[in-house]
Amino acid sequence: MPISPTALAQLPIRRLDSTDLLACADLSENRGWPREEHKWGLLLAAGTGYGIDSPDGEGLLACCVVTSYGPDLAAIGMVLVDRRHARQGVGRRLMRHVVEQAGDTPLTLHATPNGQPLYEGLGFTEIGRAEMVKGRFSATVPAPGITVRPATAEDLQDVLRLDHEIFGLDRTALITR
Incomplete structure (x- = not known):
């Protein structure tokens, strides 16, 4: 109603x-x-x-x-x-x-x-503008030879520094969650 x-x-x-x-x-x-x-x-x-x-x-x-x-x-x-x-x-x-x-x-x-x-x-x-792309990723070329690993607590300061550099503000409270 x-x-x-x-x-x-x-x-x-x-x-x-x-x-x-x-x-x-x-x-x-x-x-x-x-x-x-x-x-x-x-x-x-x-x-x-x-x-x-x-x-x-x-x-x-x-x-x-x-x-x-x-x-x-x-x-x-x-x-x-x-x-x-x-x-x-x-x-x-x-x-x-x-x-x-x-x-x-x-x-x-x-x-x-x-x-x-x-x-x-x-x-x-x-x-x-921002664009969102949805779908399933399928590599068509060989992946670059970059090593990727899960972040750990030891990485937090580097992550916060990089985020601040890019975002321009302190987002510690959000990132640590």
């Missing part, structure tokens, strides 16, 4: 925690995204999740996660609205809340084509 825009606007936005992991993964599936419970676990532990509970009591109506890198940058990710309530202002309301909570901290995000108009309407501007 459709929910009126007035009723949607009155649903509370709450902080999510690790107990919401399955509901977040369910919402991912609802939107045709991979379930990725491991990713949700990491993001909910390392960032701040926000959500709106579905009025029918079955999971989340909407959610997102904000990962802070200190006062210089925070990244918004995993913005999802249940397909039954898409294009009804729920995502805009959730994003306005997130922007308000961020205060003066600059925000970044990666937009899907579906979300780009929403973000642009909130003042975000495109500064670059």
Whole structure:
């Protein structure tokens, strides 16, 4: 049964925690995204999740996660609205809340084509593009003679140094998770 825009606007936005992991993964599936419970676990532990509970009591109506890198940058990710309530202002309301909570901290995000108009309407501007490629890797030429090994605890300082050099901010809290 459709929910009126007035009723949607009155649903509370709450902080999510690790107990919401399955509901977040369910919402991912609802939107045709991979379930990725491991990713949700990491993001909910390392960032701040926000959500709106579905009025029918079955999971989340909407959610997102904000990962802070200190006062210089925070990244918004995993913005999802249940397909039954898409294009009804729920995502805009959730994003306005997130922007308000961020205060003066600059925000970044990666937009899907579906979300780009929403973000642009909130003042975000495109500064670059990212492309995701999915499929099964099949080498057609011999692999280069580079030795690869799993990272160990002894590699942490080198990993953090390299990440800081490339990303430009300290992401120790996220990487160590």
